[in-house]
Amino acid sequence: MTTLSLKAIRRHIAAAQGYLELDMPTHALAELELIGQTECYRAARSFLEGEAQRVLGHYELAVKPLRRATELLPIDHIFAQQAWISLSECFRETGQTELAQVAELAAQAVDELNPRQAAQAAAEDTPPAWIPNQPRFRD
Numbered sequence: 001m002t003t004l005s006l007k008a009i010r011r012h013i014a015a016a017q018g019y020l021e022l023d024m025p026t027h028a029l030a031e032l033e034l035i036g037q038t039e040c041y042r043a044a045r046s047f048l049e050g051e052a053q054r055v056l057g058h059y060e061l062a063v064k065p066l067r068r069a070t071e072l073l074p075i076d077h078i079f080a081q082q083a084w085i086s087l088s089e090c091f092r093e094t095g096q097t098e099l100a101q102v103a104e105l106a107a108q109a110v111d112e113l114n115p116r117q118a119a120q121a122a123a124e125d126t127p128p129a130w131i132p133n134q135p136r137f138r139d
Contacts, residue, residue, distance in 0.1 A: 009040050016048045025052035043072035047079050054086050059093040066090060070106070081110040 004012075012031045019028035029052045032045055050066030053059075066087040073080040084107035091100035 004035065004038070006040060009035055009038060013041050013044050013048065016045075016052070020048065020051055020055065023055070025055040028052040043069055043077075044079075046072060047083050050083070050090075051086060054090055059090040062090045063087065063094070070103075075110055075113055081107050084110060 012035050016028040016031040019025070019031060028048060032049050032052070035041075035045060038045075046065040047069035050062045050064075050069055053062035053065070066083055069079075069083040070087060073083055084103050088100045088103035088107060091097070091103055
């Protein structure tokens with residue numbers, strides 16, 4: 001595989017995020033596949049891959065990249081709490097209720113420890129549609 005420049009990697013990451021916002025997770029995964037397993041932007045790549053798999057309903061496939069994202073994303077990253085929420089959903093959907101509860105608690109802890117994230121979320125008009133707290137994802 002050809003080594004990509006940081007600019008090209010950022011472009012693919014942004015495209016993958018855009019595809020998720022447009023509810024096109026298969027296209028997002030295709031963009032991420034173009035990056036390969038590079039160490040650059042590993043946290044973002046893992047988060048977006050996990051989100052795309054989750055949106056597709058591939059909960060078991062989403063667990064590994066979401067776990068990796070929770071390990072790599074700093075607590076003040078805008079997607080840190082969302083990674084834990086998504087991981088919780090995937091655990092719940094695969095019958096791992098105890099792990100789902102632990103991930104939920106971690107998401108709450110991130111929220112409590114990171115007031116800046118709450119301020120950022122409140123300042124945004126609407127979060128992306130692929131984030132499960134949106135009305136279309138509620139029961």
